[in-house]
Amino acid sequence: MKLKLFLEEYAVCRLNNNSEIPTWIDTEKFYSITKTDDELSIVCLNNNIPSDIKSEKEWRILKILGPLDFSLIGILSKISGLLADNKISIFAISTYDTDYILIKEKDIKNACKILNCNGYEIE
Template sequence: MDLTAIKDNITVCKVSDISEIDMTKDFFFLAKTNDEISLVCKTEQAPENCINREDGWKGFYIDGMLDFSMVGVLAKISTILAENGISIFSMSTYNTDYILVKEHKWGKAMSVLMKAGYKLKQ
């Protein structure tokens, strides 16, 4: 299975409202529940109204469109990383899954995934 690296540095944050989020940007994830509004975006695009913010993430996504009947794709990747002491932040879209790891664990994460047979496109 092929993975593609996200070139940008990523920030995960909690915001009080969505008024400062530029919905025209090319990359962001937004989740709103009864308890919070979470935003994942390029670090330089993080809004000033963050309640909490965690910088220093790098990410990749699984190439291609994942059919909803596919089982265990994210579980396999997360297990490989967990067994090597690497925590993740994951997000899913209609087409595929995105996985973030802390920047200081990026090299190790890519190494163990490649050893497991994944191919990484930069």
């Protein structure tokens, strides 16, 4: 299985559930927006996030190269299990075509090494 490591650093932001989608999101690169009854959650580049926005910064993204068929089972589970066994926390985002795994910058080198040693190829 192949994964692609994004070069940029990302942030996970939390806004109130009734907030408008902000204009400060850089829509030229990867971003994800999820609205629930409790919150508006945004993953975007670290850049331009106002200081008053609650955010967790310094995440890197590993994209599972796809598209992945919906009938495939356990892909995200296996990767997250390998990383959990090595005390590496993740934040996962799934789309129609594939999965994205966010890993803190401080852990990315070790995460890539672990995945490489377990048969994953990282671009």
